[in-house]
Amino acid sequence: MASTAPLPVDEEREFHLGILGSTGFVGNATKLQELKKELSIKYGINEQDIHTAVADVDDYRSLVALTQRCRVLLTTVGPYLLYGEPVARACVETRTHYCDLTGEMPFVSLLYSRHGAAAKERGVKLVSFCGFDSVPSDISVMLIQEKAIQLTNKPCREVKLAVRSIRGGVSGATLASALNVMGHRSMKSSYYLAANAVDTPQNRIEGLPVQPRV
Known part of the structure; x- marks a missing residue:
């Protein structure tokens, strides 16, 4: 979700990147104090x-005060719904680029329907699914398509990904998010967000022959 509107300028913002959620599970896990020392x-x-x-998050004025100091805000505060x-x-209002770690499709649909048009008009980028829920599958599909085009000059029409095993456990925040969307119709549809897909030249495959599914 972007437009040709001018982007926030570095010199106009106190921080290049803000992270919201340091008192939550993921925020604690990032160990911000240790990171400060490492960066220094x-x-x-x-x-x-x-x-x-x-x-x-229950004090909107505090969110506006924070976001207007940042060029980009990463929020780990969930469940996102x-x-x-x-x-x-707040990010759209203050023209601050936004990204999150959500895997909650209903939230992303809500985000687009409520703020997509305003974000585009104001030149604000809203980027979701930046966490473990989506990054492995996104990268896998990208690598498969790049290899397919390299070898055959054809992208795959469809790529199906199955996860056989996962190391580690599930955080309380992830469990809360899963419980919050359980039973939602989005969990039964592989194409729930397809209507809101970003339309860019990079996302189109017109003019390229398409090979079978993988």
């Missing part, structure tokens, strides 16, 4: 110059 050593920055800020929409709304 790696880039020769005074640790005191790497700032933290307070915002509450319960807590995500005000964050995205």
Whole structure:
């Protein structure tokens, strides 16, 4: 979701990147304090110059105050259906690019229907599915299609991905998100978000012959 409107300028924003959710499960897991120390050593920055800020998803003014200081905001605050929409709304209002870790398709549909047009008009990028739910499958499909075109000059018409095993466990936040969307009609449809797919030249395959499914 983007437009030709001018993007936020670095010099106009205090922070290039803001992370919302440091008091939640994923936020704690990122160990922000340790990261501050690591960044200060790696880039020769005074640790005191790497700032933290307070915002509450139940306090919209605090979200606006935070997002207008950032060029890009990454939010780890979920379940997103319960807590995500005000964050995205604040980002659109303050012309701050937004990304999240959600795997909740109903939330992404809501995000597009409520804020897609305004985000496009204001030049704001709304990027969802940046977490484990989607990244492995997205990268796998990209690599398969690149290889298929390289070898046969044809992209695959359809790629089906099956996960046989996963290492590690499930966080409380992930479990809460799963329970929150359980039974929703989106979980029964592989094409629930297809109508809202971003239409760009990179997403089109017109003019290319298509080979069978993989």
